[in-house]
Amino acid sequence: MLGPIGIGFVPHPQRPRPLLIGGGVGIPPMVFLAEALAAQASPSDPDSVPRNDIGTAWHPLVLMGSEIPFPFEARPSTILVPGVPDGVIAAMPLLEQLGVPSRLASRAGFPGCFDGFVTELGEAWLGSLDRDALGQIEIFACGPTPMLAATARLAARFDLPCQVSLEEFMACAVGGCAGCTVPVRTPTGPAMKRVCVDGPVFDAYTVFDT
Numbered sequence: 001m002l003g004p005i006g007i008g009f010v011p012h013p014q015r016p017r018p019l020l021i022g023g024g025v026g027i028p029p030m031v032f033l034a035e036a037l038a039a040q041a042s043p044s045d046p047d048s049v050p051r052n053d054i055g056t057a058w059h060p061l062v063l064m065g066s067e068i069p070f071p072f073e074a075r076p077s078t079i080l081v082p083g084v085p086d087g088v089i090a091a092m093p094l095l096e097q098l099g100v101p102s103r104l105a106s107r108a109g110f111p112g113c114f115d116g117f118v119t120e121l122g123e124a125w126l127g128s129l130d131r132d133a134l135g136q137i138e139i140f141a142c143g144p145t146p147m148l149a150a151t152a153r154l155a156a157r158f159d160l161p162c163q164v165s166l167e168e169f170m171a172c173a174v175g176g177c178a179g180c181t182v183p184v185r186t187p188t189g190p191a192m193k194r195v196c197v198d199g200p201v202f203d204a205y206t207v208f209d210t
């Protein structure tokens with residue numbers, strides 16, 4: 001086992017309300033990110049945890065989508081999230097314990113879940129926010145490529161920064177084989193970037209057309 005490698009999510013303190021969108025196997029990375037943000041927001045030892053440079057606590061919202069049963073037993077949330085459609089109450093118990101609000105989406109008819117794609121749930125919530133609130137939002141996403149592309153379009157629609165974690169087949173995972181490259185837009189023109197070491201997290205606008 002080798003790690004950590006590559007470049008992860010970099011939340012910007014000027015955007016203290018991160019919207020985390022995870023789909024399928026992209027759910028666990030969003031939980032890790034939410035845990036890291038929650039630890040910074042309420043450290044048990046304030047001296048041991050770096051605060052963001054404007055001293056603001058993070059207030060993440062995690063939205064998760066799956067068409068097969070979620071890998072945890074969802075329960076009704078006890079954390080109110082204004083702007084989430086009525087009846088969308090299913091949440092992840094682990095995040096509830098951390099005080100991080102979460103909501104679930106699925107087209108499989110699971111109780112308490114948003115009936116639709118997770119990006120549509122994100123759109124409904126973002127559409128409820130005013131300009132000031134939107135100015136505090138940054139989107140982070142991990143999941144299937146069509147979901148990431150939809151997330152990039154969603155971010156563009158609301159003029160929000162957006163980071164996506166890509167998935168690729170990897171032969172070496174240390175930058176040597178170029179088997180995991182993806183086309184990316186750079187300031188100097190198109191380039192091929194290695195997901196294993198140049199990513200897996202990229203600015204969504206450099207990867208997807210919006």
Ligand code: FES
Nearest residue numbers: 173175177178196
């Ligand atoms: S897996 Fe070999 S360069 Fe990325």
